[in-house]
Amino acid sequence: MKPRIAIDAMGGDEGVRVMLGGAAEARHRHERFTFLLVGDEKQIKQGLDNHPNLRAASEILHTEEVVKGEDKPSQALRKSKNSSMGLAIQAVKSGDCSAAVSAGNTGALMAMAKLALRTMPGIDRPALAALLPTLEETDMVMLDLGANTECDARNLVQFAIMGAVYSQIIFGFEKPRTGLLNIGTEESKGTEAIRDAAAALRAATHLPMQFKGFIEADKISRGDVDVVVTDGFSGNIALKALEGTARFVTDLLKRSFQSSLRSKIGFLISRPATELLKHHLDPNNHNGAVFLGLNGVVVKSHGSASIKGVANAVEVAARLVEDNITQRIGDVLKDFDTSAIASNGVASNGSGEFPK
């Protein structure tokens, strides 16, 4: 199945320029990719003038309606049929495209994708999964990052399965090391939902993961596990704390380097080192948050992603399509019935805001 990717050309801080640039770079890396570019035809055509290679592999679907950054999910849902974001998702639903990529409003994208594509069989709730840098060579997967404010044990077990299959596909691990985010490592720690989820994962023997028990938030970046599973509230808190602190420390470092002439000179000399750091932390190298658990692949690119970042998000989308993530998650669930796991019926209280 050759990936044909629907691109919401209007989403993100810079819209057409970056989205088309990213698609063109992905196409440059993978000749077999084709695209449906959704948005303002005039702007897209202009943009394609710089990318003949992409033009040759793309169709344009014109629309003038755009989901705004400040639109609430309920407002955005009214734009399901006509906005660039909505039409990109509809193209996945109809089977015209195999995946959609958008850098637009996350809450809106989640709501639209869930409504149009529906949750896949065996999964109660979709989750938002992202890749994060670690001290090791490969990134780790963390989910949920804000799709579900409150989760029961069954949700967490399903997230663990989806995250493990995602990690298998993206990094090729046979049995990704998987941990549940908690405030301590002993069995007695945390909420009932987390403890019940841990008990179920510990008891399961043929899941595609090594279950490593609980992991604390200070260990996330160390690369001790490949998948960190959590509810959307804690996941969003952890993710934003990670991002905020990385920025905080680099800001402090910058300020320190400017504190004296000697430090400024040292900075210039050690530039390769700080560039290496910058490269490692650059979100564009880890771009593409995925909605797992839907009947279709939808990838959220960071709102401020660069062309390279968008290209990476497109690659992630294509990879998930080519490796049949939905079917592979379904296959695991065939052998492992999660419906017996405690569900305490907590309600979702709206979705978190994924960092742009």
Place this chain on the structure above:
Amino acid sequence: MKPRIAIDAMGGDEGVRVMLGGAAEARHRHERFTFLLVGDEKQIKQGLDNHPNLRAASEILHTEEVVKGEDKPSQALRKSKNSSMGLAIQAVKSGDCSAAVSAGNTGALMAMAKLALRTMPGIDRPALAALLPTLEETDMVMLDLGANTECDARNLVQFAIMGAVYSQIIFGFEKPRTGLLNIGTEESKGTEAIRDAAAALRAATHLPMQFKGFIEADKISRGDVDVVVTDGFSGNIALKALEGTARFVTDLLKRSFQSSLRSKIGFLISRPATELLKHHLDPNNHNGAVFLGLNGVVVKSHGSASIKGVANAVEVAARLVEDNITQRIGDVLKDFDTSAIASNGVASNGSGEFPK
């Protein structure tokens, strides 16, 4: 009231040497402090040989029993009467001392302190509050950091009041800017408990704080607010994510500086800059997590704190005693009855592990 501080001389990674060193440094800074040093008399006497100034201001309370790092709170409680930690807390209970400082097992300290000192009138649950570095001059206060896994709206409002009074005392702000940790800033975000707490704080007009609504985890280190309020689960996740990421980024930086001869030279030259960064992030400059809401002052020093770190924890304890924190919190609660605020009766599921 001259602060007389009970020191658990046996707690922490290095025990007597660091605890006595820290007390001696605090005494050196403040001649009026006196101490009750609790632990093995022989070791303490030996240690005091290096600190004649501290010896002149101290009594020794001998005991051989020690709470271990791996003791569970339930095991530790059996040591309430005879361990160095337990006796330090008992000295506060009896009125012999005005505060206790320990660098031992946090869960044990919390359990013992709660049992011996009891929660103060008007407060349903005590909370663990710590100081964290920001981009600004002053630190910020975050609570709860693990004393209560699940919290209702009333708990959160009480934490906000305690955190604000703590910030007033330590930093002298008249109305500390106070925010509730959440996954977005809109009123609709987060759990019911958080939204109800926000509504109650927004409606209250004469609390000793400026209520700033919701704050996201990536803003914690920016210094936009003076107090961040959260349940113990999210607070523990956020705190550990902050600490872990700060370490992660500095580890990456170290590695980058070692990546080439040029970078190594740059590092040597820019050393003052990296030392400045190290100083700013050094937990010893922000040492002393406080249990707020008890009938008495109990301060937890980091297990790996240096002499300076312990001295800072002792200073925090003395400051809270001299400024009558318990009474000041009580005064606020006299004018603001929190018993009307929604309490959905969630149960505490044991305490989180505060990072050593």
